[in-house]
Amino acid sequence: MIRAILFDLDGTLLDRRQSLEQFICEQYNRFSSHLMSIEKSEYCSRFLELDNNGYTWKDKVYATLLSEYNITTLTQEQLLHDYITNFQHHCIPFKNTHELLQQLKQRNIKIGIITNGFTEFQMSNLRALHIHTYTNTILVSEAEGIKKPHPEIFERALQRLDVKAEECLYVGDHPENDVLGSEQVGILGVWKKDSFWGNFKHSRIVDDLLEVLSFLEVEIKTQ
Known part of the structure; x- marks a missing residue:
């Protein structure tokens, strides 16, 4: 029995997929002043691609994003902290x-x-x-x-x-x-x-x- x-x-x-899509769009909005050179849809889609269904550590995901888009006014630590703090609000x-x-x-x-x-x-x-x-x-x-x-x-x-x-x-x-x-x-x-x-x-x-x-x-x- x-x-x-x-x-x-x-x-x-x-x-997780739907939650993450909602989160990353809101993260873009929170940091939009630093990301104005990148289309929102492109940022979100690239994040989801790098995330690999959760099997890539987020510090690596953010490091890659910052490098690929040459973002110098944000750090991966800032973005990671935002993820750890705010993902729960999009579950x-x-x-x-x-x-x-x-x-x-x-x-x-x-x-x-x-x-x-x-x-x-x-x-x-x-x-x-x-x-x-x-x-x-x-x-x-x-x-x-x-x-x-x-x-x-x-x-x-x-x-x-x-x-x-x-x-x-x-x-x-x-x-x-x-x-x-x-x-x-x-x-x-x-x-x-x-x-x-x-x-x-x-x-x-x-x-x-x-x-x-x-x-x-x-x-x-x-x-």
């Missing part, structure tokens, strides 16, 4: 995020988050989304000293939820870090489909988060 579900954050519960959840979490709580399913990233930044985003109110445990890689897909971080989550691997689902958008990473310790992985990763083949795939409930029901019925 499924007793717990673990979730990734970025690209799974947080619509947008995927459709049905709260509906799913509410239904899981009603069914007494334990809920956990495992996310790679910096603790303060990720916790600010979770609070902005009001997701932390549903959770029984939250593991952020910086605080844990270990990151996905290392099996230890998944095992710690199981211990803190006090459930066995076969009693747990893990929902995430990254094929290796989330789905295959969780499955290496016996958790049932569910891929939150993301076109960034191409056509990943898996037996459990969802487009809409509410589809996660169908896997929960199937697992319960097969006990």
Whole structure:
């Protein structure tokens, strides 16, 4: 019987792409006096390209932007500080995020988050989304000293939820870090489909988060 579900954050519960698009447009507006020689659409689009779905450190992204556009009146530290401070104000959840979490709580399913990233930044985003109110445990890689897909971080989550691997689902958008990473310790992985990763083949795939409930029901019925 499924007793717990673990979730990734970025690209799974947080619509990072939409949130980032909104943030970077507002950042351009905040620093427009320094960026007047660059079209807003060009600045935003180049930032998103360099970001590489979150897998390039932002200090490198900003350093590249400043260099490419020969911006001398701003520093990467200023832009990075603005990102760390203000991204949380643009966090947008995927459709049905709260509906799913509410239904899981009603069914007494334990809920956990495992996310790679910096603790303060990720916790600010979770609070902005009001997701932390549903959770029984939250593991952020910086605080844990270990990151996905290392099996230890998944095992710690199981211990803190006090459930066995076969009693747990893990929902995430990254094929290796989330789905295959969780499955290496016996958790049932569910891929939150993301076109960034191409056509990943898996037996459990969802487009809409509410589809996660169908896997929960199937697992319960097969006990």
